[in-house]
Amino acid sequence: MRNYLTYFTIAILFLSSCNNQDDEIILKKNESFNPLSRVEVVSLSGSSTRAKNEEEKTLRFEDVEHLNKVVEILENRNDRENEDFFRKINFRGIFLRNIEANKAIDDIFDIEDYDTFLNEVKKYKEQYGDLLKGNVSEYDLTPNLQFDDEVIRLLGNKNGEILVGEKVYAPKASLSSFRGLLSGPYAPTFREFPGNPVNIMLREGKYQGSVTLGACRENGDFMVECASQKKKKFWKRRNETDYSGDVYINGAHFFFNVLRKKRQAVFLSPFVNVGQYAGKKITVSISNFKVGCCPSLVGNQTFELDLRNR
Incomplete structure (x- = not known):
């Protein structure tokens, strides 16, 4: 009986050893197929x-x-x-x-x-x-x-x-x-309205966050540019954070949302072109403007934007 137990124990150890070797082979094989491990x-x-x-x-x-x-x-x-x-x-x-x-x-x-x-x-x-x-x-x-x-x-x-x-x-x-990427579309160029600043600045502690309304130089669609920074006297460092808000143009509702950027210009959503209001004086409201670096503040302001010379 003792001999049978001995043979049985040896067999179990042998099978366990084989399984461990198989696991090691599989592990090494998986590592060889892992692109990061080959850098x-x-x-x-x-x-x-x-x-x-x-x-x-x-x-x-x-x-x-x-x-x-x-x-x-x-x-x-x-x-x-x-x-x-x-x-x-x-x-x-x-x-x-x-x-x-x-x-x-x-x-x-x-x-x-x-x-x-x-x-x-x-x-x-x-x-x-x-x-x-x-x-x-x-x-x-x-x-x-x-x-x-x-x-x-x-x-x-x-x-x-x-x-x-x-x-x-x-x-x-x-x-x-x-x-395998092709060259993408043009990068839109943001341009604020000259002589008609439509801008909100929030300040909390050493941080500042702003949003400015403007238009795309290439196609004339409305855009906003968001930016933030940390300041100490005249020194600054641009700060990566989130921005969001609503824009009302003559009562029509648009919005924007920017994630983790130091400075970024984006189109309003849905798209709207300045040409739709060309030759007019319009009312623009920026509401519920929030920036991650100034968490306790919310910006709301209404502006008159003169597009009669456009």
Whole structure:
């Protein structure tokens, strides 16, 4: 009887071992098919094509298909999940540096002592000066992603480069074809009405949020531009937040809703063209204007807009 038990125990252990091996094989197989696990962090100096900064680390993708799959995964994640991914693989590219810079400047604006504030601003500029190049004013401390391409913004190194196979793609290279995307429609240009400011500004603590009524330069449809910032004397940093509100034009109701933007112009919904009111003096009301950085305030104001010269 004891021998039977021994054989039975050995058989169970053998089957368990086989199952564990099968599980390990399946796990390794699944990992090999996971596009994220195949992303490499490499030095460009080791690639066949040299980049501007030989010491700069970059992400390497096997081919265009691999890049497409990684982009698809990351674009369906939130910023926190992507931040965790980049920290896990120890890659401090554009995306991660932008998050760090935004957090740093937000903390700096919370400093009450002005001399300490100025000292920290100096350190901040030394560390993140490359992210401030696009700002018009030296007092604008908002970090800016310098590259238009969304793939570069997400996956590029400090210089905006990525490696696909053995080829380095610089910031000006068009990567939209990697995702099979065609060039989209024109980007609408917002223009406020000259001499007729239709604008509401909300202020709460160090934060400001505004909405301005205007029109699209290209097709004449009404638009609103929303913006927010955190201010300390003449220093500012644009703030990413949400905006919403209603617009009434001669009693007709329209609305707008903007999510997580520092500054954004959007069309009114439903669409309405300025030409419909050309040659008239109209009444415009902006009602129930809310901005995330000023949560206790609501903006309501009525304006007379003269379109008789349009």
